Amino acid sequence: MTDVPESHPRHDSLVTRHRIEEGVERGITSRQGLIAQGRGEAFDYLLGEQTISSADAAERAAAAQFLVADHPVVSVNGNVAALVPGEVVELADATGADLEVNLFNRTEERMEAIADHLREHGATEVKGLTADATVPGLDHERAKVDSDGIAAADVVLVPLEDGDRAEALGALDKTEVVIDLNPLSRSAQAATVPVVDNVVRAVPAITEHARDLAGADRETLETIVAEFDADEALAAAERAIREGGDD
Ligand code: ATP
Numbered sequence: 303m304t305d306v307p308e309s310h311p312r313h314d315s316l317v318t319r320h321r322i323e324e325g326v327e328r329g330i331t332s333r334q335g336l337i338a339q340g341r342g343e344a345f346d347y348l349l350g351e352q353t354i355s356s357a358d359a360a361e362r363a364a365a366a367q368f369l370v371a372d373h374p375v376v377s378v379n380g381n382v383a384a385l386v387p388g389e390v391v392e393l394a395d396a397t398g399a400d401l402e403v404n405l406f407n408r409t410e411e412r413m414e415a416i417a418d419h420l421r422e423h424g425a426t427e428v429k430g431l432t433a434d435a436t437v438p439g440l441d442h443e444r445a446k447v448d449s450d451g452i453a454a455a456d457v458v459l460v461p462l463e464d465g466d467r468a469e470a471l472g473a474l475d476k477t478e479v480v481i482d483l484n485p486l487s488r489s490a491q492a493a494t495v496p497v498v499d500n501v502v503r504a505v506p507a508i509t510e511h512a513r514d515l516a517g518a519d520r521e522t523l524e525t526i527v528a529e530f531d532a533d534e535a536l537a538a539a540e541r542a543i544r545e546g547g548d549d
């Protein structure tokens with residue numbers, strides 16, 4: 303990997319880009335993942351490459367959702383596996399969630415490569431390879447999920463998800479947490495908890511909130527969940543992009 307000096311003004315963005323490139327080279331990320339990354343970067347640039355306060359509140363609400371859930375699942379695609387493999391394992395450990403590989407362009411090779419990559423980063427169990435259930439409303443390949451994973455989940459975290467699947471999952475009786483830098487994307491709009499932040503900042507932030515809330519009682523967690531306002535969070539992100547700054 304090319305060394306980017308820490309002092310470079312675009313350090314984090316360049317490191318992120320290299321990780322995606324490496325993901326493509328290793329067969330983890332699809333070439334379309336490069337385009338998705340580019341879209342994300344544009345929005346991150348407009349947000350000042352920072353976690354705005356409404357995103358921090360969403361990250362806390364996401365952590366509370368995971369802690370009250372009976373069966374939380376983190377859905378992992380090629381971009382997520384390339385960018386935050388160790389971080390999703392930590393999130394799963396901190397919240398008792400399952401990890402499930404779920405790809406837009408599903409191939410067995412890529413499913414295996416991602417599962418191996420997650421195991422190299424400490425995952426003990428990786429779901430998604432059984433694919434014995436389907437999400438209604440999607441074409442066959444994209445609909446495949448595990449019956450004891452996403453199909454059985456009550457709370458699902460779907461980072462960088464395409465709009466169709468986010469809508470199909472949202473239509474099921476599940477709480478959907480979406481990480482997406484574009485507050486106008488259908489994925490963010492379909493979410494119960496839209497987290498408008500870069501996945502490289504958002505996943506560790508959710509884990510940190512989960513650790514912070516680990517001792518909280520159910521009532522406290524449920525209050526955090528109930529007080530979160532998705533429309534207001536999306537509006538705050540849009541204001542930050544249009545007007546700059548944070549409120
Ligand atoms: P729509 O949601 O409007 O249907 P799409 O889902 O088909 O669009 P994609 O390019 O597949 O569009 O989706 C990628 C989404 O992920 C974009 O909204 C992009 O802003 C977001 N994204 C890309 N990289 C990151 C990242 N590192 N962190 C958070 N979000 C990201």
Ligand code: MG
Nearest residue numbers: 464465487489
């Ligand atoms: Mg989208």
